[in-house]
Structures are given as C-alpha cells and as structure tokens.
Amino acid sequence: MPEDSVVPAGRYTVKKRFRHQEHTRKNKDLPWSKKVLDLDHHKLFGRTAWGWTRIVLFYLLLYFLILLILGIWMLIFNLLFLKGDEPRWLKGAPGISTVPNSSFIKIHTSIPKEIYKITDRIDKFVDKLEASAVKKFADYNKDELWGYSTKTPCVFIKINKVIGYKPKTYDSISELPNNNQLKTTVQNFPGVDRIWLTCESSEDTVEFNYIPGPYFDASAGLKGIERIVAMQMSRLPLNSQIYITCKIWAKNLQIDMKYNGWGNVQFSLIVYAP
Template identity: 25%
Template sequence: MSKNSGKGDKYENDLPQETRKQTFSEMIYDPRDGSFFGRTGKSWGQLLIFYTIFYIILAILFAICMQGLLATVDDFKPKWQLEESLIGTNPGLGFRPLSEQTERGSVIEFDNKKPAEINYWTGLLDDFLKDYKQTEGRNMKHCDYNQTHNPNDVCVVDENQFGPCSSANGYGYKVGKPCIFLKLNKIYGWVPKIYDAPTPNMPVELQYHLNHTSVIQRQNIWVSCNGHYGKDKEQFQDISYYPRQGFPTYYYPYLNQPGYLSPIVAVQFNNPPIGSMLDVECRAWAKNIIYSGSIRDRMGSVTFQFLMD
C-alpha cells in the first residue's frame, strides 16, 4: 500500500496545476513577491537603466549624423547647382494672376461690368506685387544697361514703370484691357545667353521689335505672347509689354542676394474678344532656354485662358 501511495503522489505532482487568477489590485501590486505591474523594483530599475543608455546612444549617433550632414550644407548656396541639381538649367515661365481655386485652372474669367469679379483678380495681383512695393530697408540700386553690374547687386523692380498695368489703374481690368504678369523661376547661378539679333523662328513682331531696339538694350531674355491655336491667333492682336518686352540680364545671376526680387513683365491685352475663350501662349527667348510646347512636358513657356464677358 505504501508503494502504491508513493507512486500516486508522484503522478499528482506531474499533473498541471490550476493557474491562480489574479485580482485587479494584484495586477497593480502583488504583495507575494512585491511586484508592480508584473515586475519587481529591481526589474523595473534594470529596464529603466537599459532604455536610458539605449536612447542616449541613439541621440549621440543622431547628433553625429546631423553634424556630418550640416557640415556639407552651405547656408547661402545649394550644394548641387545647375546641371547637377534636380531643378536643372531650364527656368520655367509663370504668370499671374493665378487663382487659388484649383477648379478655375489657368482660366482668367470675369465680367467687366461686375466689380466683385474684377476685384477678385486685381486682389490677387495686389498680393503678388506686395513684395515689389515694400522695398524700404533693402539694399537695392536702380540698374541700367550701360552700368557696370556687380553680380551681388540687387536691382530694383520699379512698379511705376508698368504704365497702365498698375494698381492705381486696376491693372486694366476695369476698362476691359486686362494685364497679366510674367516671371521666370529662379535658378541659383543661372546666367542667360541672350539673342542679340533676330532668328527666323521668332514671331515677326518680336523680330521687328528686336531690330528697332538699340544694341545695348538688347541684353534681355525676350518674351512673346500669341494665340495658342490657329483660331486664337486670328483674334490675337494689339498687346503691349511693360516696362519692356523682356527680362534685363542685369537681374542675373540669382545668387540668393538678400532682398532679391525676380524681374517681371506686364502684358496688357488691349482688345481681347468679348464672350469667347482666348487661349494664350507666352514664351521666353534665350539661347539656353529650351522650348517645348508639349502639353505633358511644357518648357520655356506658359499657357492660360482669357474669358471676358
């Protein structure tokens, strides 16, 4: 009997014991082993020391990497420039006013008998030209073609030279002669190679203008606007450029000069069609500006639409 009894006790010890259920208070603090949330004070201390050392080492490694990266970055000029940069060497051409309402796209639509619609577009131009009006405290100079130009000079963009395309005249929208403003994107260190003589692929009007411009004043990135398609070219006539038909080269190169402002050209449409859409293409002309009129890959030009009722 004693032998059988011993074997029975042995088998009973091998059987899985029923797990004791913990109460909620014992999950927080278990008095049997003095643990908090399943860990003793020693275990919590070891865990805290481990993660403290881990995050200190991680922070040191991050600081070393950042210092190494910042050591290769210049505060005033990009590391990769021109051909080596993602931007490249072909500046894009933009226009204003451009609505912030994406559903409008590139369409400038207004009724010149409705002041609210006119004010919408003129307000956008006021915002665009805000920086050009606030020149106080900036180290700027009035540049000209016959002056010696220092690349670090910041030339003034004089809004008083925009003629009828000024804020005081409502940018021509109130009288049905709307203006748009053209601007080239900034590329650090880019220097234009100008056309100082007409080329056969230039519009006839631009060739005529270039031939009647003095040699010294031909130092421009020329611009021209025309109807985008055949039907638009038939309606496209009588436009004016202010202060000139191009961007003077003395504004270049852009070297991140403090207070630098990109040159702009105002284009006024003196006789736009009433009640029909006018599709316009404007193009920049320089020997190192590549042109492509492709819808998917447009370069060196910009298109927009006018619809005036």
C-alpha cells in the first residue's frame, strides 16, 4: 500500500518502558503494610538491615568529619586570634551621649509631673553607677530634682564604653587645635591624661559648670564613673528655645558635626516659666 494512502486514525505516542519504571510500578501496587515491613524480603521501609547499616554509618562518619573540621578551626581561631581580656577586632573611637537622652528637652517649671519624667530617668542612670556617684554629683541635686525646678538643669555627658580604646590626650596648650574655647578650658583647668570637654550655647548668657570639671580623666582607662561628666546650665533664657553643642577633644577622636554622637552631642532646650 502506498504511503500517501495511509490515513492516521488518531493521535498516538510511543512509550518506552524501563526496568526501574517497572520496579516503581510494582512498589506502588504493594499494600502499605508491605512498604513498612516486608518480612518476605526482610525489609523495613524498603531497606534491608545491611542497607540501613550502611546509610547510618555513612551519616555518622559525615557528621563526625564535619564536627572534627569545625573543632579544629575553632581551636586555631581561639589560640591565634582571640584574647581573653579584649576582642580581636576593636572598634574605633567612642562616641558620646547624654542623660536624659533626648534631642529636645522641655522644662515646665510650673508642672511638676513634667519635671519628674526627666529627673526619674536621671535618677535611674545615677543609681546604676558606683556607690559614690550620688555623693559626687550631689551639688547639682540640691533640690532633689537635678536643678530642673530651679531653672538650673543638669545633663550628664557620657563617653560610650569601647573596649581597648586608648585615648591620646592633649597635654599641653601648644598641641591643641585652633579652638579658643578649648585653649581657655585647658588654661583654667591644667592637667594631663584628660579628654577635654567644651560646651557652647546659641545664647551667650548661658553658663556651664561641670563635675568633676570640663574633662574626662583618662589616666585609669576610662572606667565606670570616669566616663561621666555632670554639666549644669544656669542663666537660661526663659520661654525661648536654645541650642547646646558639646564636644570632646583628644588626638585620636574625630569630631563629625554631621552625626550626633561622633565626637559631639547636640540638643535643644527650652524652659517654660510663668
């Protein structure tokens, strides 16, 4: 019969059958009980005892090698890189912050509840310091409200803790950068091993007083209360917002005015009074 006279009766496909497909089909036809436990072929979940033994031994060896390699690397890392008293990679210079930690402080002298919200945060901060902290800063807390009821508010300036940081201080006037306020501070409070602190206001009438002084004592490594300076402001203009900027000075401290806390801290203050 000529080929062009053959008309296909419909769609058809050619299927190939392989041995593993036959095995899969037979397994599907098995009842579920045979798939779990096949006593005829001594299989459990499709594996013989020797099959289960091989796969268990394989994974035990695999995880043992993984743990062994991990343990060796941890041992090398601890012996060669880590030190017991300090981290391997040290951060840069520390930043500074204030307590109360707020960029805008509002003081309502005629509303005690508003004052309590601020002074309670200061009390919690001081209580966490050394036992001598309350006595050390007592002169700025004569009203027991850290001066907020007498229009002489106190703000704590804190150098953040950085393990391993060793400040390089300005110990003579000749080393100081070109800053008149800093030079005046160093002249009035001579000393060495100090990170100097300067504060300025948008209003010239504002006066700043410090405990222990406009500096952080770095001679003992900036530990505990040595990282804290209490700064009290007086002669504040009433019902007018002012801006305060404080900077810390050392040879290996960078002051970046774009970021609050990088060598400087900035906040605004307003005292509402009748």
